[in-house]
Amino acid sequence: MSISTYGHVNEQELKNHATKERRILLGLTYPAVFCVITVMVIPVAWLFYLSFIGSDGNFSLEHYQRMLDSKSYARIFLMTFKVSLLTTVICICIGYPLAYFLSQLPARVANICMLSVLLPFWTSLLVRTYSWLVLLQRKGIINQAGMDMGFWDEPLKLVHNLSGTLIGMVHIMLPFLILPLYASMKSIPQDYMKASSNLGATPTQSFWQVFFPLSLPGLMAGSLIVFILSLGFFVTPAILGGGKVIMVAMQITNNIELFYDWGAASALGVVLLVMTFGILFIASKLVRLDNVLGGGH
C-alpha cells in the first residue's frame, strides 16, 4: 500500500469524523428545538389549519371571507395599524433627540442618564400601564395639577380612549427605539463630524448631511421593533383603551374567551402573523436584521 492511498483513506476518515462531530454538536440544540417545536411550531401550525376549517368541519375560507366582509374587522385592522404607526412616529420624534443627547455625553454621564431608559425597560409593562392608569384618571395627578394651575376647569378625559393608549404605548416602546438607535449613533466616528466642519459645514449642515444619514440604520431597526411589537400589543390597549381601542390581539382573545370561536381567532392570528413576517421580510431588504435582533434586548 503506497503512502498516497493511505493518506487518502485517512483524509476520508477525518472528513467523516468532522461531519459526525458537526452533527453531534448541532444535537446540543435539540432540547431547545424540541421545546420551540412543541409549544410554538405545532400550535401555530394547528391554528393555521383551524383557520381553514368551517363550522361544518370541512375545508372552507369562511373565516377569511368574514374578515373581508365585516366592517368591524376592517375597523380593528385599521385601528391596529393606526395605533402602531402613531406609536412608532411619536417614539421617533421623542426618542431621536434623547438618543442623540445620550450619544453626545461623556461615557460616565451617559451611563447614568442611560438608567432613565433602562429602568422603565426592565420594569414590568403591567406595572407601567397601571401607573399611567392612575396618573391619567379623572381624579389623577395630571388632572388635579392641570386644574389647580388653571390650565383647564373640567377634568379632561385622558384615559380609556385612544390618547391614553398612545401615551402608555409610547412610554413602553420608547426604550426599544432608543437602545438600537443609541448603539448606532455611538458607532459613528467623531472624525466624520470634525471633517465636515473642517470642510466648512455649519453644525446644522454637519448634522443633517453627515450624522443623520449615518444614524438611519439604527433608527430603522428601532422603528421596526416598535412597529412589530405594537402590532401584536394587548395589555396596554386593553387597560388604557377602555374598550374604545380594539386591536387585533384583543379581538383574538375576545373570540376565544367570549365566543369560543377558534376558527375566527385562528384566522385573525394567521393574518397578524403574515403581516408581521411580511413587514420583517420587507425590512430585511432595507436593514440587516442581525442589528435588530442583537439590539433589542
Add this chain to the structure above:
Amino acid sequence: MNWFKKSASETQITHGQRLWLYITASTIMFLLVVPTLIVIPMSFSASQYLEFPPKDWSFRWYESYFSSNAWMSATATSLKAGLFTMLVATPIGVIASYGLHVSSHRAARLVYMLLITPIMIPVILIGIGSFYIYVQIGLVNTMFGLVVAHTILALPLVLIVVTSAFKSFDMGQEQAARSLGASRFTAFMTVTLPQIRFSVITAALLAFLTSFDEVIVAMFISGGDNATLTKNMFNALRDQIDPTIASISTIMIIVSTTLVIITQIFGKGKGVK
C-alpha cells in the same frame, strides 16, 4: 455663564446653542422615569383614591396584599415559574448556543432563526396556540406547562446574550485545552464557561424576568392554584383600580431593579445593551 459659551462638541457648537436639546432630553428622561416610579409613594397612601402626594400615609395596601391568600399564592406561583424557567431556559439555551457556535453545520443558521422566532411572532399566538395544545394534553393550569411555555419565550434572549459572548470569546483557548487532553466537556466547563459567566448570569436573570413579568401566555394557560401574579393583576385592572395593585407594583419594581443592579455589578458594564 462661561459654560454656555464653551464648546460642547468638536464641531464648535456651544452648550448655549444646545440648551434646547438639554431641556428636551431632560424632560423626556423625567417622563420616562417618574411614571415608572410614581406608584411607590402612592402605594403608601391611606386613601382609596391613590392621590399624590398622599394626605395620610399607611401600610394598609401592603397589609391587604400580604394578608390575601389569593395574592400570596399567585406571588408564589410567579416566583416558582420564574425560577424554574430560569433553571430550564439557561442551560438548554447555553448548550444550544454553544452547539450553534462551534458546529459549522449547514442547518445551524436555520436552527438559530427558529430558536429566535418566539420573540418575533406576536405573543398572543403563542398564548392561544399553547392553550389549544395544552387543553388536548391536560397541561392547562399546571406549573409544568407554564414553565415550558415561558422557557420558549426566554430562549431567544438567552441565545442572543450568550451567542454574543461566544462571538467575543477566543475559542482557541478551548482548543488548546482539548489538545492538551481535556475532553470537550471538561474544556467547556473549566475554560470557556468561567469566562462567559457574566453573560450566562445576565441571561439567567433575563429568563427569570421574562417569566415573572409575562402576562399574555399566563392569562391563557395559568389558572386556579397556579394563576400567576400578573394574570391576577391584569384581571384586577380590567375591573377597577384596586390600590392593592400599587403595593404589588412597588414590590415588582424592587424585584426587577434589584436584578438589574445585580447584572450591572456582575457584568461590570458588560451587561446587555
